[in-house]
């Protein structure tokens with residue numbers, strides 16, 4: 216249902232959407248019942264000439280039922296919400312499916328930078344690709360991410376994946392996603408991280424295997440050096456990133 220308003224581009228996006236819908240329907244139902252009852256009572260017992268005000272303590276059993284029965288029903292609704300919520304949390308945050316690829320995601324004031332293996336498929340080798348503000352991934356591929364921060368607390372968020380994870384300085388936090396729809400999607404920082412927080416946006420580009428292989432080949436360090444070509448604006452090293460941050464300050 217939410218997909219009509221926000222694209223769902225990862226395998227677990229619909230689990231989150233279902234959870235939101237369940238909460239909205241149950242809470243919405245009780246909101247309408249409670250507000251309807253309140254306004255009906257206000258109207259029914261409004262001030263009228265010649266009618267004395269009743270003093271009701273609510274201690275009688277037939278009056279207490281107005282509290283206890285809805286109370287039990289609301290607790291049952293809580294259980295209906297909590298059980299799938301625990302399952303969704305467990306399947307997204309506690310369990311990591313085997314990785315096809317791994318990417319490193321680094322937050323700093325005020326940009327996201329990424330590191331991923333080049334055509335050799337091995338991280339931390341000479342052909343690694345480092346990008347700023349732009350992450351290229353392959354569709355229908357399970358990615359593990361290693362999330363870190365260079366300075367303050369940031370939060371790596373890809374709304375179309377329904378993915379959000381805080382990045383803490385001094386820690387490497389692991390997570391996963393599996394994009395299942397080709398396209399270009401927003402990356403945001405969703406943790407207030409300083410005056411440039413609102414500018415800390417990026418893009419995640421989900422490509423077909425052919426397009427991704429071509430991109431890897433074109434942007435891996437030896438290929439770029441071999442062609443004597445300048446890196447694209449989004450493809451700079453860590454030194455470049457630090458320089459950019461300096462300039463922004």
Ligand SMILES: [Cu+2]
Pocket residue numbers: 369370404405406407408409412413415
């Ligand atoms: Cu931020």
